[in-house]
Amino acid sequence: MNTIVSTHNLSKCYGGVYGVNDVNLSVYEGDVYGFLGPNGAGKSTTLKMLLGLIQPTDGKVTVFGQDFKKNRRFILSQTGSLIESPSFYGHLTGLENMRIMQSLRSVPDRNVMEALQIVRLEKQKDKKVGQYSLGMKQRLGIAMALIAFPKLLILDEPTNGLDPAGIGEIRELIQSLPQRYGITVLISSHLLSEIEQIATSVGIINEGKLVFQGSMDQLRSQSESRIALKTANNPQAGQMLLERGLSPVIKDGFLTLQDLNDTEVASLNRTLVQAGIDVVRIEEHRQSLENLFLQLTGKEKSL
The missing domain is CATH 3.30.70 (Alpha-Beta Plaits)
Structure with a gap:
C-alpha cells in the first residue's frame, strides 16, 4: 500500500512544554485513519502541522511521498480539510458559499453540485447558511473540503455537537469516500465509539505522544x-x-x-x-x- 501521510518525530513545543512530542504517523492509501485521544492530547495541533497551519518545532511531514516544506502548494492542492468548526458567510446561501470556495480552488461547476449531492444538501443549497442546523453546517463544511475531490481529506472532530441522526449521516458519508471516490480520510475524535465504527486504522495520542498505531483488528487484539x-x-x-x-x-x-x-x-x-x-x-x-x-x-x- 502507498503511504499517503507520514511524519517523522513530529513535535511542537509551546513555552518549553511539548504539545506534540515525536509523533510518527503512517496513513495508507484508502484508509479511514482514526486519530484518537482525550481533549487536549495534541490531535488538532498535529493536524494543523500536516496542513502547514502551524510550524513544527521539530520533525518532518511527508504527504504523497513528498516533503511538505518543499512541495506545499502541490500537496495542499490535493488535500481537503475541515479543522475545528467550519466558517461560512451566514447571510449567503449554501450554494453561494460553495461558489466562493469554487473560485478559490478553481474547480468546474459540476464539482460544486456533486459535492452538495454527496453531503445531501442539494435541496437546501438555496437556503441561507445562517438558517442551517448544526448538522447541515457540518455537512456544508465537508462539501467545501470535498469540492476539489482531493486525494486526502483531513477532518477534525466532524461530529462535534451533532445529534445521533447527524452523527450517523457523517459516519455513513466518511465510510463511502475511499471506495466511491478514492479519497483517503484522516479523522480525529475523542470518541472511541465513533471511530470504532468507521476506521480501518487508528492512532491513539495522549499528552502529545503516540501510544498506539495499527489496524482496528490489532487494537482489538490488545484487549485482554x-x-x-x-x-x-x-x-x-x-x-x-x-x-x-x-x-x-x-x-x-x-x-x-x-x-x-x-x-x-x-x-x-x-x-x-x-x-x-x-x-x-x-x-x-x-x-x-x-x-x-x-x-x-x-x-x-x-x-
Missing part, C-alpha cells in the same frame, strides 16, 4: 481476554482452582481466570464436575475497547 466460570459452589470451586496453581477472582458471581486455551478449559470443567460441583456457565470475557482506550490514555482522562 479472561475465562469466567459460574458454578453451584464458587467458594469450593475457587479453592480447587487455587490448589491447581490458578488464581481465580470471584466477581459478579463468576470465577474469573486468565485466558486459557480450549484444552485447559475442558480439563477444568471435567475436574469440577468429577468433584461434584455443577458448572453452570463458562464464558469468555474480553476487555472492551473503551476500557483499553482508557488504559492507554490514563483513566483520569475524560472521553
Whole structure:
C-alpha cells in the first residue's frame, strides 16, 4: 500500500512544554485513519502541522511521498480539510458559499453540485447558511473540503455537537469516500465509539505522544481476554482452582481466570464436575475497547 501521510518525530513545543512530542504517523492509501485521544492530547495541533497551519518545532511531514516544506502548494492542492468548526458567510446561501470556495480552488461547476449531492444538501443549497442546523453546517463544511475531490481529506472532530441522526449521516458519508471516490480520510475524535465504527486504522495520542498505531483488528487484539466460570459452589470451586496453581477472582458471581486455551478449559470443567460441583456457565470475557482506550490514555482522562 502507498503511504499517503507520514511524519517523522513530529513535535511542537509551546513555552518549553511539548504539545506534540515525536509523533510518527503512517496513513495508507484508502484508509479511514482514526486519530484518537482525550481533549487536549495534541490531535488538532498535529493536524494543523500536516496542513502547514502551524510550524513544527521539530520533525518532518511527508504527504504523497513528498516533503511538505518543499512541495506545499502541490500537496495542499490535493488535500481537503475541515479543522475545528467550519466558517461560512451566514447571510449567503449554501450554494453561494460553495461558489466562493469554487473560485478559490478553481474547480468546474459540476464539482460544486456533486459535492452538495454527496453531503445531501442539494435541496437546501438555496437556503441561507445562517438558517442551517448544526448538522447541515457540518455537512456544508465537508462539501467545501470535498469540492476539489482531493486525494486526502483531513477532518477534525466532524461530529462535534451533532445529534445521533447527524452523527450517523457523517459516519455513513466518511465510510463511502475511499471506495466511491478514492479519497483517503484522516479523522480525529475523542470518541472511541465513533471511530470504532468507521476506521480501518487508528492512532491513539495522549499528552502529545503516540501510544498506539495499527489496524482496528490489532487494537482489538490488545484487549485482554479472561475465562469466567459460574458454578453451584464458587467458594469450593475457587479453592480447587487455587490448589491447581490458578488464581481465580470471584466477581459478579463468576470465577474469573486468565485466558486459557480450549484444552485447559475442558480439563477444568471435567475436574469440577468429577468433584461434584455443577458448572453452570463458562464464558469468555474480553476487555472492551473503551476500557483499553482508557488504559492507554490514563483513566483520569475524560472521553
